[in-house]
Amino acid sequence: KTADLAGLPEGVPEALHAEGIEELYPPQAEAVEAGVTEGESVVASIPTASGKTMIAELAMLSSVQRGGKALYIVPLRALASEKKTEFERWEEYGVDVGVSTGNYDSDGEWLASRDVIVATSEKVDSLIRNGAPWVDDLTCVVSDEVHLVNDSHRGPTLEVTLAKLRRINPGLQVVALSATVGNADEVAEWLDASLVQSEWRPIDLKxxxxxxxxxxxxxxxxxxxxxxxxxxxxxxxVADTLDEGGSTLVFVNSRRNAEGAAKRLAGVTSKALTDGERNDLRQLAADIRDVSDTETSEDLATVVAKGAAFHHAGLAAEHRSLVEDAFRDRLIKCVSATPTLAAGVNTPSRRVIVRDWRRYDGEFGGMKPLDALEVHQMCGRAGRPGLDPYGEAVLLAKDSETMDELFERYVDADPEPVLSKLAAEPALRTHLLATVASGFANSREGLLEFLENTLYASQTQESGRLEHVTDSVLDYLEVNGFVDREDGSITATDIGHTVSRLYLDPMSAAEIIDGLRDAEEVTPLGCYHLVCRTPDMYQLYLKSGDREEFTELFYERETELLGVAPSEFDDVAFEDWLAALKTATMLEDWATEVDEDRIAERFGVGPGDIRGKVDTAEWLLGAAEQLAGTLDLGVNVAVREAKKRVQYGVREELLDLAGVRNVGRKRARRLFEAGVESRADLREADKSVVLTALRGRRRTAESILENVGRRDPDMEEVREAELEAATFS
Ligand code: ADP
Known part of the structure; x- marks a missing residue:
């Protein structure tokens, strides 16, 4: 019984009871028996939707109650604020919650006052690199979706971060939450934790x-x-589920397919709506259009009005949450989604359809079957506790051979084991430099000893592999001037420290430094291309026809590009160079005020992608500016301007205005056209001019004027009148 739980802040057991959580689910009870409320480390490997978050909450709350501080590591940035909101219901019982997002290069000092902190593993890693003092005070760390250590891109960071946190705080409680995986025992052994492993689900799954x-x-x-x-x-x-009064989640393998499927399935859902639902959906569609006036927004609104939706990482965050909420409220009857929805977001559904079980994989060079682990996570979204008798997860086969294959591959299969991806050069490049720079090791032996604490070390049979990669990475770091080696001791150079603090892949830093070192003239496009070439930027793919278009553009603007271009006959390198140019061109469009919608169309991306690339470029250009400063390359000013332009998405003449809070690219342009060209102008401008430029939005005008330090008596009057009206109504 939750009422009998000891060691939690006063009032928490009652609050749980009030939420309808009267009894612990069996795996939760097992975790409590294993000591999760008494500071013991636990690995919980249990199916999706079986209450893992509660296990984490019990651990964190009891740790805070004992005077400690807890950290919750989320697998996706998009989940950080969602988890924070979820945990904020404990503030009433004296538990302060903070979320750490944003820049990678700060130490998040203010978080020192929080009891529970939510962050991604990349963010935690960077906080450690920047010497955040409160890291020493942590008593409990939760790693959500710890099976992601298996991911070749992000896994190593999570793995090293957990190893560092345990090294900093020897008594640290580690609570690792995992989907059901093939080798949870190995993960538990690595973390010196008890293992809670269960197939139990709150609702049956067929x-x-x-x-x-x-x-x-x-x-x-x-x-x-x-x-x-x-x-x-x-x-x-979908029609069959609707007949039963249920909703369906359809997993597909690409954004385009998600949008296509939603269009088709809307034809099915629209036939099953009541008049009341039709009205509510029309309102929801209007809310969706209000978020932005892009094509994606319009497409989404169109299907939503008919009771269907699509969901993928290219959507704006507000769109995503509008869709999730309406699906949970059973207003939207069917969502077609890429697998991002399976990770984390709580959107149970009567029936789940896994339509695509193969996905295009660039490294593999073709369509590759999904892992059983991934398919099981999608299937785990089936069945809403308390609402459905059971959940159903359905795969689709066109012939009997495929049916047999699907049974073997997914239905009857055990999930794969989790395997460390740490012993790869790109991962170690970054993490070895950081380990040296933040003082965890100062010799080759020290580094190898540190690496002993990783999952890789506990899994590998192949002796010498880690040593071998470590040596070659150390050579790379030394040749590029990031570390000095002398008589067996290793230290980070000034630039090495900067690179580590900036959270750059050393290879990105080397590319940037090389490009800027001999630059004669630095233009924004040159800067964008430079950062787009680094391994820290995911480039846009070249589609058919792109090669010709961007080869032409390359010759046209060759003089602006920094560094030495590869030969056109060096196929791989040249393609890469062009892909970077395509990405850079998108950024240039953004920084010359091209409409978001047009950019999306021209480059075949969603608004979420544009945002993502813009954010990454801003970060990398900020880093480039600092590197240029540290090395005295004399190009900081040009790089900073390129950064500001991409940050605000404006041409040069708007930089001053667009930096004012609440202004943004479109309003800045309208103000400029009305003759208000700078902050100084804004302070002096005639109120009616400002108001007209802002299309009569009084509150916006007022807050913008306030943001430039202007307290217009007239505005003050407007505000008072409004306040008064609000008070009396
Ligand atoms: P997971 O993280 O394992 O996918 P969640 O933690 O999101 O699952 O839990 C799924 C749902 O079950 C949540 O809505 C949560 O409030 C609810 N829940 C968790 N534990 C209990 C419990 N002991 N009794 C009733 N409901 C619970």
């Missing part, structure tokens, strides 16, 4: 494959779902 006219379930049951002529399997299944 998995099956639809083939022909029926779903064949794992328990031998069949359910007839005939597919009409001209109908797709997914359409028949």
């Amino acid at each position: 998995m099956g494959v639809h083939y022909g006219n029926a779903i064949n379930f794992d328990d031998g049951d069949q359910r007839e779902v005939p597919v009409g002529t001209g109908q797709k399997q997914s359409e028949a299944l």
